[in-house]
Amino acid sequence: MEFKKITDDITVSPQIAPSDLPAVAAAGYNAVICNRPDGEGPDQPSFDEIAAAAAQAGLQVRYLPIAGGTVSDQDAEDFGAALRALPGPVLAYCRTGTRSATLWSLSQAKTLSTAEILQATKAAGYDMAGVVRRIVNGGKTPTDDGDAKFDVVVVGGGAAGIAVSASLRARKPTLSVAVIDPADVHYYQPGWTMVGAGIFEAESTVRTMGSLIPKGVHWVKSAVAAFEPQNNAVILDGCRVVKYDRLIVCPGLKLDWHGVEGLVDTLGKNGVTSNYRYDLAPYTWELVQGLKQGRALFTQPPMPIKCAGAPQKALYLSGDHWFRNGALKKIDIQFMNAGGVLFGVKDYVPALEEYIRKYDATLNFFHTLVRVDGPSKTATFKVAKPETAHAEVTVDFDMMHVCPPQTAPNFIRVSPLADAAGWVDVDQSTLRHKTYDNIWSLGDVMNAPNAKTAAAARMQAPVVANNVAADIDGKSPVSVYNGYGSCPLTVERGKIVLAEFGYGGTLLPSFPKWLIDGTRPTRAAWLLKEQILPPVYWKAMLRGKEWMARPETVSAK
Secondary structure, eight states, X not given: OOOEESSSSEEEESOOOGGGHHHHHHTTOOEEEEOSOTTSSTTOOOHHHHHHHHHHTTOEEXXXXXXXGOOOHHHHHXXXXXXXXXXXXXXXXXXXXXXXXXXXXXXXXXXXOHHHHHHHHHHTTOOOGGGHXXXXXXXXXXXXXXXXXXXXXXXXXXHHHHHHHHXXXXXXXXXXXXXXXXXXXXXXXXXXXXXXXXXXXXXXXXXXXXXXXXXTOEEEOSOEEXXXXXXXXXXXXXXXXXXXXXXXXXXXXXXXXXXXXXXHHHTTSTTEEOTTSTTTHHHHHHHHHHOOSEEEEEEEOSSOOBSTTHHHHHHHHHHHHHHHHTOGGGEEEEEEESSSSSOSSGGXXXXXXXXXXXXXXXXEETEEXXXXXXXXXXXXXXXXXXXXXXXXXXXXXXXXXXXXXXXXXXXXXXXXXXXXXXXXXXXXXXXXXXXOTTEEEOGGGBOSSSOBSHHHHHHHHHHHHHHHHHHHTTOOOOEEOOOOEEEEEEEETTEEEEEEEOGGGOBOOSSOTTTOOTTSOBHHHHHIIIIIHHHHHHHTGGGTXXXXXXXXXXXXX
């Protein structure tokens, strides 16, 4: 007997025997549902035998057999009614447990999100991809027809999605392309570090989504619920179906604010802020200006995160302000880093360490924020140093800048497109999906081992556009991505360490060393960040103008 728990209320199991019922009761279950018809297998006990043993064990039972493996809408309703009527928790079984898991999934479709259902069943070992459209449709069987069909569908209207759509249309002007994204607005997120330092106004980092959708590209203003790659279909909220010949997946990642206990309740007050949110970046600047003495914490969660340098950028720019106004000597700056190094590419570390010393900041490695008590202004960290016993420490603060834990979006993590860690599974060179050859991915959501930055998306968009265009023409991939990412580390107001690197930490500078030495702080790199990159983003990258983004070509063999 094998228990496969889906929730606290329902567990499913392969076929059980009458002799298993005492153990079922001892495990705390109060009822059993049989979803396997009698006589399906030669070694199968009858339901009457199960019912008799269940009665002796003090368990209630229901017989809801599903013949032939086909679960009807009525079957799902009956299963839901049985769950409501029976005392829980309930054990449901069939030959393998799949029919029971399917019945539960469909019966809960009106009360739980699609992602919650898929995640729960996946954790129990069951793949509900075959009924995902019914789950999205509230448990009912929808029609097989698509509501729309495009040559290329792009999931996500962020930097990667808009850029790749524009680049693709530049190569194939007659191609029918659709971008799926429910957002009304689009943000220039690299600018939020500057907002948090009083350099940019928040309003300068936002545009309406409609103003950025490339000419000729259809905008489907909806959220994605699920994927059916075997049917070349994307399922939207409300069970609308968009079909495609080729799919590009780039919805970004999820900021898991709930991943730290108490954080959501105190964001934007009690001195707790984050430049990872548009509405909070101005609060960062307010706190920095107002802090005259005390302790300032800057946290960094485990990787991967978008813009891995952003947590320390906030530290440097805050420290620079306190240095300039004379308050620094009364402020204790603490960098609480879940990782074991200041920056992942060693060539840039010496310059950064000079600023750590300048701002008299303390580096606390292997410290992961797990809990915040806003009213008492305390933060608790899990300390997991190698070869030492794990512990927790609680630290007082007057100001805390938080970088939240980050994951792939729920609808990606539970999809057939994801790897074991939940990220879209691609070839790191061509950015083509490893299983589905008409699917590509770019941006923060895919699993190539590159830095998750807007600069990376700027380089990836032409690679994907080239390779999709080549595929349409019946050719093999023609472009490869070298892992390029850029992190302009704002070490002080007016100077930046411009980190540019690719796979394996290989340095990939865009400029000659006499102009910008990326391993040293320079004024030129600051001017690039402050004055050049924002217009390049809005007027070039999002319009398919691939400034300094020519992709490498596949070497001929």
